[in-house]
Amino acid sequence: MFFIAYKDFLYINQIAMEAYGAILNIVMPIFVLLFLVEKVVEWYRGAQVIRGLDSVSSFSSGITNVVKDVLGVGISVITYEWLVQRVALTHMPANSIWAFAIGFLVVDFQGYWVHRWSHEINFLWNRHIIHHSSEEFNLSCALRQSVSSFINYFTILLLPAALLGVPTMVVAVIGPLHLFLQYWYHTQLINKMGVLEYILVTPSHHRVHHAMNKEYLDKNYGQIFIFWDKWFGSFQEELPEVKPVYGVTRPVRTWNPIKINFQHLWLLMQDAWRTRNWWDKVRVWFMPTGWRPADVVEKYPVDSIKDVYHFEKYDTKASRALIAWSWVQMFFNYFLLAYFFANLVNIGSPGIFYYGGFLFLAIFAYTELMDRNPYAVYFETIKSALGLYLIYQSGGDWFGANQNWGAWMTYLVTAYFVLSVITTVFFVEKEIKLTVAN
Incomplete structure (x- = not known):
């Protein structure tokens, strides 16, 4: 039954x-x-x-x-x-x-x-x-x-x-x-x-x-x-004399959405570990948002915005070429997403989990480049190597693309993997490392 x-x-x-x-x-x-x-x-x-x-x-x-x-x-x-x-x-x-x-x-x-x-x-x-x-x-x-x-x-x-x-x-x-x-x-x-x-x-x-x-x-x-x-009792009208300022009072300071998703959890885990008060180790999870144990606040302060009208928004020095490449990366992964959704049943399990994990890794890699992290080269290389391995393992096919959409898609995806590594190396060497050195 x-x-x-x-x-x-x-x-x-x-x-x-x-x-x-x-x-x-x-x-x-x-x-x-x-x-x-x-x-x-x-x-x-x-x-x-x-x-x-x-x-x-x-x-x-x-x-x-x-x-x-x-x-x-x-x-x-x-x-x-x-x-x-x-x-x-x-x-x-x-x-x-x-x-x-x-x-x-x-x-x-x-x-x-x-x-x-x-x-x-x-x-x-x-x-x-x-x-x-x-x-x-x-x-x-x-x-x-x-x-x-x-x-x-x-x-x-x-x-x-x-x-x-x-x-x-x-x-x-x-x-x-x-x-x-x-x-x-x-x-x-x-x-x-x-x-x-x-x-x-x-x-x-x-x-x-x-x-x-x-x-x-x-x-x-x-x-x-x-x-x-x-x-x-939680309503507030927008006031003409108070222009809204957007963001969070503990700024995330990254473009990487996967990092942002777990930043607060990591802080809570650290606070629970570091505090000497056993009661605080438990209640830190259930207290009002932003609460931290007193001994941790004193010893491990975190960045916060004191004056919302005078703070520097997170930004990274990026050439127009790097911004354009970031859009290319995002849209190509959106293209891969569209294929994924159109062929979920054909891809099947566990293939859909491999595909989903690959997309997460791809996004992690190119948003690290957006954050001007030199290690983005390694993330991008791992992502592309994994993608090429998945194609190799399936006999030269990107998750059934040869049958579903035609071999051209597998060729396109393969070319993208190679190009993304070369381009990331270029930006890290010619833009990011050069700027840091100067």
Whole structure:
């Protein structure tokens, strides 16, 4: 009986994974197009809301997040289906508009509290810091999503939907839709929106949320509806006399999204190890975000922004050629991502995990170059060597590309691996090391 149930679980998971990949291949180009529209509007207005390397970092973070989601690398302490089976008072049909309306409202309610707790509890902040790490605010920073949230503790917040018997499939459809609808309001180029300000989360509301001004810090947690903040006392209107300043008060100082995802966790681990107080070793994880043991604060201070109006944004000296190459790297890996999502079932397991791991390594490598790390050469070489080895092991084929898309793709990928190493060596030797020496 267990074996049959487990087979059913694997089948459902495979179907969901394939569907999610197909949806992402539709949605991601739309996100890129809207970003380009924002760039054109920025240029037309003479505004400055987009920086090249910052946006490359943001898009790269989005790639890592969707790969993690599609691979299903995570554990739910309680699954929604388990909850429905045990507490449902009635059962709603999956094609009911009320099932979708109630499900959407409850998912948004859950989103509000998970979001709020991620700001208020030390160990939960690690899963959210990536989203606030950009010191700009534009559409690309919406893609800064976590790869460090391996465990879902909060399915219990969907209890109202479970009680009313909203089907699991409905909640599964609402989940990604709810996430994608949070993209559009990450912009400085849309002002207040009249009556919508009372109902929906708007760009104005979300600018407040991303700001680190004392007037705005830790406000406006809503994801689609703003009334949760007004009901639960966390609402703050954008003030005309207080221009939002974006980022986190402990700046991340890197373009590498994988490093950003685990910076706070590493700090908590160090603090728990270093403090001499055994009670502090336990409570450091559950205290308000930013709290550190007194003995650790004194001996191991960390960089923090004291005056949000006078600090130097993270930037790296990069030529136009290096910035352009960073965009090329990101878009080529996005191309590899599109192939990945289009052929998930054909690639199969464990191939999809090799592919996903390769994409993580590729992003780590080129964002280290963006950070002007001379060791980027070694990361890039390891990545390309691994890619060439995977092609060799499969008989000269990039994860079935010869059959699915034609041999030209394997040739293209092979050429890219060689070119990426040569180009990285060039930038390290001619730009990074030369600048350090001078």
